[in-house]
Amino acid sequence: MIVSQLSDTGVTIDAPAKINLFLEVLNKRPDGYHDINSVFQAVSLYDRLEFTVTEETSISIDLVERNTVSAGKDNLIALAYQLMKERYGLRRGLKVRLEKRIPVAAGLGGGSSDGAATIAACNMLFKTGLEKGEMMALSAHIGSDMPFFFSSGQAHVSGRGEELREVELPTDYAVVLVNPSFGLSTSAGYASLKRDLTMSKNPFNLAACPTAEELIGSLHSCGNDFEEVHVKSHPELGEIRDELSRCGASLARMTGSGPTMFGLFYRAPDNIKEEFVGRGNWQIFTVLPVTLPAQV
Numbered sequence: 001m002i003v004s005q006l007s008d009t010g011v012t013i014d015a016p017a018k019i020n021l022f023l024e025v026l027n028k029r030p031d032g033y034h035d036i037n038s039v040f041q042a043v044s045l046y047d048r049l050e051f052t053v054t055e056e057t058s059i060s061i062d063l064v065e066r067n068t069v070s071a072g073k074d075n076l077i078a079l080a081y082q083l084m085k086e087r088y089g090l091r092r093g094l095k096v097r098l099e100k101r102i103p104v105a106a107g108l109g110g111g112s113s114d115g116a117a118t119i120a121a122c123n124m125l126f127k128t129g130l131e132k133g134e135m136m137a138l139s140a141h142i143g144s145d146m147p148f149f150f151s152s153g154q155a156h157v158s159g160r161g162e163e164l165r166e167v168e169l170p171t172d173y174a175v176v177l178v179n180p181s182f183g184l185s186t187s188a189g190y191a192s193l194k195r196d197l198t199m200s201k202n203p204f205n206l207a208a209c210p211t212a213e214e215l216i217g218s219l220h221s222c223g224n225d226f227e228e229v230h231v232k233s234h235p236e237l238g239e240i241r242d243e244l245s246r247c248g249a250s251l252a253r254m255t256g257s258g259p260t261m262f263g264l265f266y267r268a269p270d271n272i273k274e275e276f277v278g279r280g281n282w283q284i285f286t287v288l289p290v291t292l293p294a295q296v
């Protein structure tokens with residue numbers, strides 16, 4: 001996340017989206033979660049959150065655009081504040097202005113990123129003195145993807161998503177995100193995987209890749225385990241993948257449990273939006289892979 005303004009009474013944070021360069025679902029654990037093997041990469045598409053301290057001991061969320069996501073107690077921002085309040089006895093509250101730019105339920109981790117930003121905002125504004133590792137551990141209680149958003153933006157992720165090893169990868173390529181007109185729930189995604197899951201495979205190991213060519217080349221040896229299941233039930237996703245390849249993507253793949261598809265390009269393509277015009281109600285973003293400043 002990127003802290004762009006900080007005072008005693010407020011902080012503005014840009015909370016990034018992520019893509020999964022690859023994603024394997026390994027096995028179902030006794031606690032009901034699945035073990036995954038993935039590399040997460042932060043990208044330059046951000047929700048903007050403006051936090052202001054209030055005298056009440058509660059949180060209120062103002063959505064810049066209504067109907068993007070709930071502004072109630074189930075918002076991951078509210079859950080994160082609530083957890084900080086329970087653990088650290090916060091005596092004041094927060095007003096949050098949320099500019100939601102990351103598509104929701106899209107495999108881009110926007111909700112988790114907002115939750116992580118809220119924990120960091122509480123830590124800064126209420127001086128709870130937590131270190132990065134402590135915020136990561138706390139955030140894992142709310143969402144498996146949340147710890148990643150305290151990292152440098154590039155990490156190998158395993159366990160149910162909370163085991164992180166930061167990695168260094170090249171960032172000199174462009175990413176085109178294409179989000180179709182529907183969302184997919186992560187839990188429904190796992191449920192539909194049951195039939196297609198190969199439990200016995202060895203986890204893919206992404207070797208050190210000094211160049212974008214080597215990175216993209218290696219990524220061809222693995223994939224996203226959710227992709228074929230969703231492409232079968234939503235053929236529109238196959239069309240998006242084909243279209244990205246036709247526009248010159250060196251790799252086209254699904255992120256997370258979908259439905260957003262991304263294309264990796266050595267050079268940001270010109271006029272990509274025009275190429276996609278009239279091809280369904282698709283939202284298109286040209287972004288870059290980014291590394292993030294350390295959180296303290």
Ligand code: ATP
Binds near residue numbers: 070103110
């Ligand atoms: P994941 O983090 O598991 O990859 P995702 O990227 O597919 O999830 P999100 O946009 O993070 O999807 O949303 C997941 C769910 O969380 C949605 O059903 C949404 O309604 C809910 N949610 C709660 N708070 C938020 C928020 N601040 N932003 C987005 N979604 C939220």
